[in-house]
Amino acid sequence: MLRDFILYSRLGRTDSNWVNLHDAGRLDIVYECTIASLFLSHALRKNVTFHAALNGPPSPPLYIKIDGATLHDVRTDQQTWQEILKKVLSGKPHPGITTAKTSFESLVKTKAQQAQVYVLEEGGRDISQLSLAEGSVFVLGDHVGLPKKVEGFALRYGQKISLGKTPYLAASCITVLNYLLDRKETSTGTSKDANKREEQGY
Numbered sequence: 001m002l003r004d005f006i007l008y009s010r011l012g013r014t015d016s017n018w019v020n021l022h023d024a025g026r027l028d029i030v031y032e033c034t035i036a037s038l039f040l041s042h043a044l045r046k047n048v049t050f051h052a053a054l055n056g057p058p059s060p061p062l063y064i065k066i067d068g069a070t071l072h073d074v075r076t077d078q079q080t081w082q083e084i085l086k087k088v089l090s091g092k093p094h095p096g097i098t099t100a101k102t103s104f105e106s107l108v109k110t111k112a113q114q115a116q117v118y119v120l121e122e123g124g125r126d127i128s129q130l131s132l133a134e135g136s137v138f139v140l141g142d143h144v145g146l147p148k149k150v151e152g153f154a155l156r157y158g159q160k161i162s163l164g165k166t167p168y169l170a171a172s173c174i175t176v177l178n179y180l181l182d183r184k185e186t187s188t189g190t191s192k193d194a195n196k197r198e199e200q201g202y
Contacts, residue, residue: 001185004049004111004137005037005174008104008146012054014062016090021082025056029142031081032171038068039076053104063102071096108154111137117158119151120173124160138177140170
């Protein structure tokens with residue numbers, strides 16, 4: 001099952017003129033969400049794409065797309081990703097990562113034409129009451145959360161869902177979503193295998 005995660009970063013720097021991820025408009029959250037989205041133990045999730053919509057100085061918006069299917073030459077440590085993000089924000093290429101002057105609004109509108117969009121917010125419908133659609137797109141805010149205007153726009157194209165009343169970190173939300181979707185895929189696969197065996201008389 002394909003899945004996309006979109007992180008709205010209010011202050012993420014849109015250039016490479018910074019020393020560390022934390023002071024670059026909290027690009028450390030972009031790093032943490034990248035790891036939670038794409039990495040398994042000793043493997044990459046080929047079915048996941050992570051998107052970061054950066055809205056910090058000096059020239060917002062800037063969109064970073066990290067595609068698990070084509071990403072390589074990476075590790076999970078922060079220093080590696082600090083170097084990668086500094087490189088791509090300076091306009092240099094890295095396998096599996098692209099940048100564009102695309103706004104959050106344009107990204108959400110495009111994704112909504114392809115798949116179901118879910119907006120993560122504590123006051124949304126509890127995820128346990130939903131059957132998540134194939135090819136889901138999940139929209140999250142950074143440590144401050146989604147601005148009301150931005151959330152309102154996203155909800156024109158999707159529905160608000162919640163992991164409960166506990167305010168988790170964005171990266172933790174992604175980990176939970178990946179876990180739930182992995183469990184759903186495993187359960188569906190097991191059911192299909194059982195049906196196939198029954199049809200074949202096993």
